[in-house]
Amino acid sequence: MSASATGLPTTRRTSPGEFFAQYGIVLVLVVLVVSMTILSPILREGQQLFLTPRNLIQVLLQAAINAIIAVGMTYVITSGGIDLSVGSIVALCGVLSAMVMRDVNTFNLFGLTFSLDGPIGAVMGFGVAVGVGTLCGFANGLLITRLNLSPFIATLGTMGIFRGIALVISEGRSIYGFDQEFKNFFAGRIPINETLELPIAVIIAILIAIVFWFFLTQTRLGKYTIAIGGSEETARVAGISVQRHKVGLYALCGFLTGIAGALLLARLNSGDPTFGGLFELNAIAAVVMGGTRLSGGQGSISGTIVGALIISLVQNAMNIFNVPSYWQQVVIGTVIVFAVVLDQQRRRASRY
Amino acid sequence: MNNLEKLLTIDHISKAYGAVQALKSVSFDLFRGEIVALVGDNGAGKSTLVKILSGLIQPTSGNLIFKGRPVHFRTPADALAYGIETVYQHLALVEQLDVADNVYLGRETYRWGAVGRWLGVLDRRHMREQTATALSQLHIKIPAPTLPVSSMSGGQRQAVAIGRAVTWGRELLILDEPTAALGVEETEQVLQMIEKLRDQQGISMLIISHNMQDVYRIADRIVVLRQGRHVATINKPDTSPQEIVAYITGAKEAQVAPV
Structure with missing residues (x-):
């Protein structure tokens, strides 16, 4: 309880409904972990397959790529928008990055030839993925602000366009045979102790979550994003350049999706134009489960991270219990519907 | 009013949306420290004029002269930089922020x-x-x-x-229907606040209102628009709410000759 400048308490008593609405998602995460810990040995002949360092790190690794995209999606949705093209951006980034690393081996400058294998090639590959992702997001932002398209329609269009470009330039084939340094680093692990190694992807995801939590809650970027999502016209008459800010948000989402694309490329060791299918579904699911409102004006990075962990846990649980992977989509879809129902109840609870 | 300093001159401002002429060569002055009420029926051009003064839209023709200098407001930020603040009826605050x-x-x-x-x-x-x-x-x-x-x-x-x-808003406050959504007691509080701002701080205000009682109470002068035209500027002591309504509805002919 903090006291305000006028000496009155600033916090109200929270009702049980509000409490559940705010922290319910963390409760879901805890229940999932506990029940998996209990159920895993019962259903799999006494073997504890779930609560092992190895498996838990697998859960984090599975969550990492989705979490990175979902952080960008959190900003876009908080501003009242949506980005359906992230899955296609992942594919395009992967294909282009792999092709550049495979085909551009040397580089001439002032008569000198530099080799682009090894670490320089890896950096170049990462730069291509991130650059392409940012440009794609920038294009989304321009379509939405300059042509006055709804974000849903604009990114539905670019979802097809980006995927199509990836298919065209790769001629529909996977791209192999690129820089091993790239794979070694971005799919690598950093040892914590003798038995535990933390994947680079997880470390990157944690850093991104912290940085963009800070930006959403403590800076002008976050405040303007919330203001635009809350009331775009109010933000405009307050003198904020709403259009420029929105373009920036889609570029940010594309930038983070580019990082995710690079990490996926390293992990799967090939760039494929069909990768990233349904990534938008998983990212939006994580965001909505985490309490960010689809109507805009309110967003939570910590909630999004919990959401991404829940999706990863559900997938992990189904793998442990040998549920066919096709069912996973049914479950994730159901989870989205459930999350939106929860969001509506939250809204009712906060209206008094 | 000649002893007072001119703050803002609206000089033959017109605005057309395609074939629709929302404002037809409107001209009047705002002086420092006065409250001017801008009245008119729906579609008279009040909101269009407010949007022009706050930089949300640009006039098709005409000039704004602020403290003797011509100004152009391309964005809301431009108007804000001159100390002109607008409080819109529905766009005043972002609910999600504190x-x-x-x-x-x-x-x-x-x-x-x-x-x-x-x-x-x-x-x-x-x-x-x-x-x-x-x-x-x-x-x-x-x-x-x-x-x-x-x-x-x-x-x-x-x-x-x-x-x-x-x-x-150091210079000019534009209030769009400041009391329309309020109850009796809240309306009174807001009106008192507006009067106090003029009397104690000497801020100029342009107030858009449908409420003739409010207008008649707080305004020093009343500017009437009808169908995009400026039809009258009246000093309050010289008029009555009935006369204002007559100008708004067109029962009384325009006092300002078309230019």
Whole structure:
């Protein structure tokens, strides 16, 4: 309880409904972990397959790529928008990055030839993925602000366009045979102790979550994003350049999706134009489960991270219990519907 | 009025939307420290004029002269930079932000020096303290600057919105239907606040209202628009609410010759 400048308490008593609405998602995460810990040995002949360092790190690794995209999606949705093209951006980034690393081996400058294998090639590959992702997001932002398209329609269009470009330039084939340094680093692990190694992807995801939590809650970027999502016209008459800010948000989402694309490329060791299918579904699911409102004006990075962990846990649980992977989509879809129902109840609870 | 300083001259302002002429060569002056009511029926061009004065749209032709110099407002930020603040009926505050975040919306202060400014790290403590001070100086009572706007009453919101505008609007305050959404008691509070602002701080105000009683009570002069035309400018002592209504409806012919 903090006291305000006028000496009155600033916090109200929270009702049980509000409490559940705010922290319910963390409760879901805890229940999932506990029940998996209990159920895993019962259903799999006494073997504890779930609560092992190895498996838990697998859960984090599975969550990492989705979490990175979902952080960008959190900003876009908080501003009242949506980005359906992230899955296609992942594919395009992967294909282009792999092709550049495979085909551009040397580089001439002032008569000198530099080799682009090894670490320089890896950096170049990462730069291509991130650059392409940012440009794609920038294009989304321009379509939405300059042509006055709804974000849903604009990114539905670019979802097809980006995927199509990836298919065209790769001629529909996977791209192999690129820089091993790239794979070694971005799919690598950093040892914590003798038995535990933390994947680079997880470390990157944690850093991104912290940085963009800070930006959403403590800076002008976050405040303007919330203001635009809350009331775009109010933000405009307050003198904020709403259009420029929105373009920036889609570029940010594309930038983070580019990082995710690079990490996926390293992990799967090939760039494929069909990768990233349904990534938008998983990212939006994580965001909505985490309490960010689809109507805009309110967003939570910590909630999004919990959401991404829940999706990863559900997938992990189904793998442990040998549920066919096709069912996973049914479950994730159901989870989205459930999350939106929860969001509506939250809204009712906060209206008094 | 000649002894008063001219603040803003609206000089033959016209605005066309395609074939529709929303404003037809409207001209009048605003003087320092007076309250001018802008009245007219729906579609008379009031909102169009307000949008032009606040930089949301640009006139098709005509000039704005501010303190003797021609000005062009290309964006709302331009008008705000001249100390012209507009409180819109429905667009005053962002519900999801708290009072201090709203008062400082678009005018944030930052901490952590140059790095903080570059990153846009908000100095919320400073903004909250300043908000509490500014609002209490205007005798606006809210429980706390950290209160989310969504939990406040209509009167509180309007008071905060006007308080926000006064905090920044050094020259001219434009109020769009300031009492339309309020109850009797809240309306009275807001009207008293407006009168106090003029009498104690000498701020010029342009008030758009449908409520003839309110207009007649607080305005020094009344500007009437009808179908995009400026039909009358009347000093309050020379008129009655009935006469104003007659000008609005067209029962009384235009006093200002078309130019």
